[in-house]
Amino acid sequence: MRLKNILMIIIGAGLFSFGLNYLVMPNGLYEGGATGLTLILYYLFKIQPWVMNIIINIPLFILGWKILGKRMLHLSLLGTFAVTFWLAIFERVPLVIDLDHDLMIVSMFAGILSGMGLGIIFKAGGTTGGSDIVARIGHQYTHYSIGQIILAIDILVLVLTAIVSQDLRVVLYTMLQVTVASRVIDIISDGGYGSKGLMIISQKSEEIATAIDSQIERGVTLIKAQGFYTRADVNMIYSVIYKSQLQETKDLIHRIDPHAFITITDAHEVLGEGFTLDKNKQPIEN
Known part of the structure; x- marks a missing residue:
């Protein structure tokens, strides 16, 4: 791993964790993917996200290591542990960002910080683990693409969010936050899942x-x-x-x-094997 990539992942993880700890959590918002699951458990049982981030990702990394191989997991391991490290640090540093409880501004600001952090991580070749590993494993054993699986995971987490929060407004602001983050990721890293x-x-x-x-x-x-x-x-x-x-x-x-x-x-639209084509479908022979 190059030193530049390592530093970028650590910095990106810091930005992502900062927004999560000081904007998302104090205002009762959520996230998509595995991070969203850690927030649901935090709101329900007060288990700190940095603890659940490790608990959720360790078995996923072991599974990914066996199925996908160790090469592609190195930078993802760094990203996951960097996020855990920053969350544990920020938990002990009291800081209040006063935005007058305006959830519109909070969700957009949080989306920008989250997108900047993840964009930098993706640009350096890393991930934050979680749904990315699940998607890669699922893609290897099913005909669904990585993007389709990640979208399904995000939808499932948002459904759980709606059930837990029982507040449609929170769900909608979370969707706004995730949308802003996705756009910022594209701008910074040309990343995302297109x-x-x-x-x-x-x-x-x-x-x-x-x-x-x-x-x-x-x-x-x-x-x-x-x-x-x-x-x-x-x-x-x-x-x-x-x-x-x-x-x-x-x-x-x-x-x-x-x-x-x-x-x-x-590639604005990709059709065919590996992206949208069911591998069980065979071409019709004349």
Whole structure:
């Protein structure tokens, strides 16, 4: 792990935890994913989120380690423990942010801080564990995409939030907060759980394609191409990945070929195997 990535994840975790501890929790708001579950347990049983963050994530990391392998979990482990560390610290530092109990301002401010923190973490190649690990495992054993599984988890947590809070206003402000955070994540890291199209030109196209297929677990297409000036034949790589995998993929390509030419485009809608296509569906033969 690079020192820069480590520092970015620690800083991002600090921003995320700051917003959670000083804005979300004092105003009775919630979150999506595993963090939302820790807040539900906090409001019900007064168990501190930093404690539940460890309790929830340890078995998920053990499961992820066995199923997904240790390589992709290193930075996620750092992100999870950094969030736990900051939450434990902030719990002991009294600070009141007076926003006149205006939940509109609170939810937007919390969303901005949360999005900044998570965006920095994603940009550094890490995650905060939780639903991300569940989604990756689920994607490996079902035909649902990572984005679909994470969305399902967020919806489930919001339903639980509605049941626990019994206050539609709180649920709506939580949705606003999550929406703002998602947008900020996109701005900072070009992350989130949408998709990006990559076109890669390299003299090591076979090695890069194999690495994307085995390590990123995304499909790869090789397109025959020719350089205009050199007239040299080359295999151009085309692959569609999740935005959350973008930084990891760029680092992977750079390690194999620092001189690789890469173009990255927004994939506004992706249909087909690995994204929306049920793997049990077979093409109709004429």
